[in-house]
Amino acid sequence: MIVLQRFGRANPSLSQCSGGHQQGCNLSALQQRSSSSKKFLVVMLRHGESEWNQKNLFCGWYDAPLTEKGAKEATLAGKAIKDAKINFDIAHTSLLSRAQDTLKHILKEIGQECIPVHKTWRLNERHYGNLTGLNKAETAKKYGEKQVKIWRRSYDTPPPPIKKDNKYYECITKDPRYCEGPPPEEFPKSESLKMTIKRTLPYWDNVIVPQIRDGKKLIITAHGNSLRGIIKHLDKISDEAIMQLNLPTAVPFFYELDECMVPLAPMKFLGDPETVKKAMESVANQGKAK
Numbered sequence: 001m002i003v004l005q006r007f008g009r010a011n012p013s014l015s016q017c018s019g020g021h022q023q024g025c026n027l028s029a030l031q032q033r034s035s036s037s038k039k040f041l042v043v044m045l046r047h048g049e050s051e052w053n054q055k056n057l058f059c060g061w062y063d064a065p066l067t068e069k070g071a072k073e074a075t076l077a078g079k080a081i082k083d084a085k086i087n088f089d090i091a092h093t094s095l096l097s098r099a100q101d102t103l104k105h106i107l108k109e110i111g112q113e114c115i116p117v118h119k120t121w122r123l124n125e126r127h128y129g130n131l132t133g134l135n136k137a138e139t140a141k142k143y144g145e146k147q148v149k150i151w152r153r154s155y156d157t158p159p160p161p162i163k164k165d166n167k168y169y170e171c172i173t174k175d176p177r178y179c180e181g182p183p184p185e186e187f188p189k190s191e192s193l194k195m196t197i198k199r200t201l202p203y204w205d206n207v208i209v210p211q212i213r214d215g216k217k218l219i220i221t222a223h224g225n226s227l228r229g230i231i232k233h234l235d236k237i238s239d240e241a242i243m244q245l246n247l248p249t250a251v252p253f254f255y256e257l258d259e260c261m262v263p264l265a266p267m268k269f270l271g272d273p274e275t276v277k278k279a280m281e282s283v284a285n286q287g288k289a290k
């Protein structure tokens with residue numbers, strides 16, 4: 001198994017059972033932790049390259065399909081998982097095809113196409129508001145790289161809300177895949193990372209965590225920003241430090257969690273360190289004016 005550098009915690013001392021989202025943990029659980037060797041594995045990854053990644057467009061809730069390269073990246077992710085001898089009991093993904101198809105390629109590669117797959121809007125990409133459909137480099141040229149970095153990576157500044165005359169407004173808002181949620185009053189018009197975390201974490205806490213505690217091995221295929229939210233939560237990364245985290249497409253990373261659902265170590269990638277580092281830099285550079 002090749003493991004890349006860890007994305008460090010801002011404050012490791014905070015990584016105890018004190019987080020409001022870590023349910024069922026108390027002091028006695030903490031005290032027992034040292035004598036218990038129970039570890040839980042969870043694997044996550046961002047989808048493979050999509051057509052809109054290739055064109056460098058803000059995508060968010062628009063349903064851009066995988067490119068051929070994206071499909072190959074997903075298969076390679078499956079190979080890395082196979083080489084690491086990991087198999088799964090349950091999969092979770094978003095309602096967007098790029099994440100679902102990435103999962104399909106992986107499950108095919110590891111010969112686990114039959115495991116249950118749960119799909120939820122709560123794992124969707126953050127909604128990019130009225131930036132949806134705009135080219136990232138051109139937007140940087142127009143509004144400045146600093147502003148684009150704020151829109152892409154700041155913790156609590158959402159992009160401008162999507163307008164009714166945005167070319168993609170109808171196909172996103174009226175998409176029947178959202179008939180079971182979010183409810184109309186919660187349907188996002190744009191989301192900051194903070195807002196994304198607010199709708200993703202209840203799924204982590206109420207659906208994913210109980211399955212992990214139950215001893216199930218999970219794979220989660222989702223998106224750059226819904227996963228940044230989960231990583232921020234697990235690794236207790238500060239609002240400032242999270243701005244520097246850029247997730248590459250289709251590179252699996254994993255956590256080993258203790259019984260309190262606290263990571264035993266920060267996130268680790270499965271992949272060649274140099275390749276992953278370059279891929280992360282290239283994601284960061286998508287917001288530079290060309």
Ligand SMILES: O=C(O)[C@H](O)COP(=O)(O)O
Pocket residue numbers: 057058059060061125128152223224225283
């Ligand atoms: O929605 C998008 O455009 C991408 O999937 C993620 O974009 P980002 O890296 O600009 O946040």
